[in-house]
Amino acid sequence: MDISFLPDLQSLGIEGATILMFVMLLLLLLTGMPLAFVTLLVALIFALGWFGPRALPMITSRIFSFVNSFVFVSVPMFVLMAAILDRSGIARDLFDAMKVIAGRIRGGVAIQTLLVAVVLAAMSGIIGGEVVLLGLLALPQMLRLGYDKNLAIGVCCAGGALGTMVPPSIVLIIYGLTANVSIGELFTSAFVPGFMLAMFYATYILFRAYTNPALAPIADPEALSTGEKLRLLKGLFLPVLVVIFVLGSIYGGIASVTEASAIGVVGVTLSTIIRGEFSARLLLGASFQTLRTVGMIVWIGIGASALVGVFNLMGGIKFVSALIQGVSDEPIVVILFMMAILFVLGMFLDWVGIALLCMPIFVPIVKNLGYDPVWFGVVFAMNMQVSFLSPPFGPAAFYLKSVVPDDISLGDIFKSLIPFIGMQILALAILIIFPGITGR
Structure with missing residues (x-):
């Protein structure tokens, strides 16, 4: 396979490659391309640009392990x-x-x-x-x-x-x-x-x-x-x-x-x-x-699994993990930083993509910090509650807009959700402060 048109991405180093990957994901998503195809395309570009054609079987094996569960x-x-x-x-x-x-x-x-x-x-x-x-x-x-x-x-x-x-x-x-x-x-x-x-x-x-x-x-x-x-x-x-x-x-x-x-x-x-x-x-x-x-979920899973697999082999997950853990020596600050990342991503991305892209990075960090990954899963789900309601792309608001009278605008719906988003954030804070609520 002739891939001479692709630059040698290894020359960028893992820091530069991570920034380039993030920028490519953002720009492609802004074009309106579905998340599944964006992640799969970026995974393919970085697999070929970093490892060459021999990397393609790695992508297929990652996809198979995801859908084979x-x-x-x-x-x-x-x-x-x-x-x-x-x-x-x-x-x-x-x-x-x-x-x-x-x-x-x-x-x-x-x-x-x-x-x-x-x-x-x-x-x-x-x-x-x-x-x-x-x-x-x-x-x-x-x-x-x-x-x-x-x-x-x-x-x-x-x-x-x-x-x-x-x-x-x-x-x-x-x-x-x-x-x-x-x-x-x-x-x-x-x-x-x-x-x-x-x-x-x-x-x-x-x-x-x-x-x-x-x-x-x-x-x-x-x-x-x-x-x-x-x-x-x-x-x-x-x-x-x-x-x-x-x-x-x-x-x-x-x-x-x-x-x-x-x-x-x-x-x-x-x-x-x-x-x-x-x-x-x-x-x-x-x-x-x-x-x-389910087709939507599977395609997002395939793209995210391929991207995370390639990024992991590049050493990217270790790099990002060290970056996140370097935010503070206090474990709770690191957890709050991850919650902030999830909160921001939840405003723009589907929860399936967030879970499949972020959890392979976040869960090992959570374990290293001494927290229970089951507890973190409940905290993650509560965080995603917020993403379902929060503007600009809260899915629940769009679902409701499809069946409400014409005189109720999307702005009216998001305005109505502010107190409920506040209660979700309160519940999230309680779960973080009192993890025993989950029985863990």
Whole structure:
């Protein structure tokens, strides 16, 4: 292979090559090229420019090791669960059933929305579908009842993004694969922090509702007979049963994460059959949605794995690790510096790319500093919570924008998310100060 047109990148040294790699990534991303192709192209250029044609087998071996993981099978399974949920009436009935639990408290519909978000997160761990579902089910009802627009938007967006933290979180699965730590342990450690964040949201809703009643009016009394309440509560039965089987099989040691994801798909599919909603069209649509989502994740994984592999062989990971650890002699300062890097990257990059690009560098540093990589995984997931809401490219805001009325702008959505981003940062700080919350 003639590569004479490529410069000898070794002459730059690892310092110059690292800067050039970063600049190339940034410039190519600014062109609008997808992250997966950007990372793969840069990996190819640096592999050939640093090592020559003999480096190509290294890239293919890195890609194979990424896609060959058995645990990775759980990702399409959980995505398929979410896709089937999107197309069924399970979420709608779940929302109606929560009306009985939320009752007549002020801000009840917002609390109802939050409860639905937690159950949906515990069923699939995918945020895109949850934000859209809440935007279609809950937002119109809150606006019709006279809820403050900012509060209603914030609850739908932040609640829908809880899938990042609440097991079975796809973020935690990808982190576990990248950091080579137990995904079951990650799920166990993330359980309390995920619900802690949900409680922060609930407390904020109730505080705003009771200190300023105009923000969350109580709906007109709706007398529900015992029979009607029982009929509504039936909507809770199937979703809660699926959550119990999926999480119970993982926490009980009965099934691995991969096996539990298959149980979840079977459970959700059976739910649609029992409800009389199952059809070939539903299954086909869910399958195509799964292929699109997982295809994106796999391509980003392939590109990031190739880039990190080449950068590692160049000695770049050692160089960057020394650079980060040289920030301070205090381990906590180094951790905070890494959190700041993740926070900034989260404003511009997809979380999959961040995990696959940064964790091979960050996790060894975390271990060297004496911290638990499982704890760091939960902290990373909480940091990614912020990235889902933060401007300019917060995915949750764009998901919600796709289903809200035209008079609600993207600026309105981001403005509504400021208090919720503050609560996420508070939860992140608590996790760093009190790591025992994760049980580690």
